[in-house]
Amino acid sequence: MNTEPPLLLALDFTGTFAFALNGALTAVRATRLDIVGVLTLGMITALGGGILRDLLIGQTPPGALQDWRYLAVALGGALVAFALGQWLHRLETPINVLDAIGLSTFAVLGANKAVEAGLGIGPAIILGAITGVGGGTIRDTLIGRIPSVLQSDLYAIPALIGAALTVAALHTGLYGLPAALAAAAVCFLVRMIGVHFGLQAPAPPGGRA
């Protein structure tokens, strides 16, 4: 069982639910799927990043397969998307907010787990970001889309910032609940500013080479 402080655990479950809901909705919109496909892709979106991180740091079985609450929350989010998908596009703003909470929490907790596993600064930041963006990347690849995180929007960059702040706090001995929340808040703000203003990461000079 996860032993995070209750507030972080609540954020983690919120993010898991939002990722599963949003991931399943994205999958339903992009292609024809049956119930197996919708639930699978929702759960992969929610749990895939953490599972990938756990495989890379050698923590097996991954936490998402050891603590049944993550599977249950992810299944719940995907089921809501399956049943109510037609009505949920009216809720784009709250879903975006919940998704950004998930991105922030996953990046901070993922970077923390990577440091605890003994990884250096660079790899820990990368693994924090992978925790945040990995699930959506696997989902996009499975439905034949180039992962949006590689192409557009500020999505990986806020995750990298949140993970970097977490690693900095850990290396200076300042990590704790306030620092984790502050790092997540910065990630969340950068993400929401990006959504609001439609910011894009820089493209290669001259466009397509």
Next chain:
Amino acid sequence: MNTEPPLLLALDFTGTFAFALNGALTAVRATRLDIVGVLTLGMITALGGGILRDLLIGQTPPGALQDWRYLAVALGGALVAFALGQWLHRLETPINVLDAIGLSTFAVLGANKAVEAGLGIGPAIILGAITGVGGGTIRDTLIGRIPSVLQSDLYAIPALIGAALTVAALHTGLYGLPAALAAAAVCFLVRMIGVHFGLQAPAPPGGRA
């Protein structure tokens, strides 16, 4: 080396051969490949699900890389598909039967290994299904197709049923050769009924949301 009872081992090899043959045939029909591609995709279809399960439960190197007979049987199936692919579409029914034997055996043995690795009921059922459908999913993703298991046919659902029956037998102390064969037989029957009647898993309400 695998220490399953001889009958289960024979079914496991039969399934491995059928998955490699069928996986390589699917790959050849879907896209232009050379011998490396045909053999690789055949072997991935046959061994990918079990390798994914072993990575997730932390059993490394995966069994398929430790017991040379699995590699040999998978290579054999893929070579037959490479050499005789043009003639094999006449054999659709026997290939479907062999493929369903593979699905059933993989789901039952995969769920059993997951329980032995200490996983709970839900994750063990999921890992049993992954053992059955994971290889074909990787193959479809590599050749640029949305995995058919996410879209159509009753394929994941019989695997989930077979895995669930296996986990139930293990948790009630009834697991053994007869229970394993019974669980596999139910999975096999559901799969063959699905093939025969063209059954589909339910799609999201309203179709594409």
Next chain:
Amino acid sequence: MNTEPPLLLALDFTGTFAFALNGALTAVRATRLDIVGVLTLGMITALGGGILRDLLIGQTPPGALQDWRYLAVALGGALVAFALGQWLHRLETPINVLDAIGLSTFAVLGANKAVEAGLGIGPAIILGAITGVGGGTIRDTLIGRIPSVLQSDLYAIPALIGAALTVAALHTGLYGLPAALAAAAVCFLVRMIGVHFGLQAPAPPGGRA
């Protein structure tokens, strides 16, 4: 930290740089990406094969996440591609040569690591080849292309030859720096002959079945 002899380590870094550069260039040419996408795909091309091998032999965290020099060299190669991509297509021949150095070194060192991890002859040869071709395969899958290694050119076959020679040298007690360089040289030559003459691996009889 990697403890290979300095010459092999230099070849390994050269290959890592070349794979990252070439991988990022391929990604930029194939699709619209932002800086996150270009750097991610360059680094995945360079490091993905070795990470996949390390996951499969159970060496976690993977070497590429433990020795910061690999991450740094891969990031450097991808940054050069991002900044100078428009001018680099004039350098096709030197990039092909560097890429073949990477393929050869990765195949030899990867097969060696697989044998050290206790794998048998067949799996060790396969893991050597995966070390060489795995990164490009993941990159191609992420950008929605069927991996070129499955379709065309002599790319996997020289890697398999280099890995097989390495395993043979290890099993006969002849492995050492000269044998490693000889195995890499054979792989390199087969690859360059393939590039020069446009050789293709055999396709299934009758083309698409």
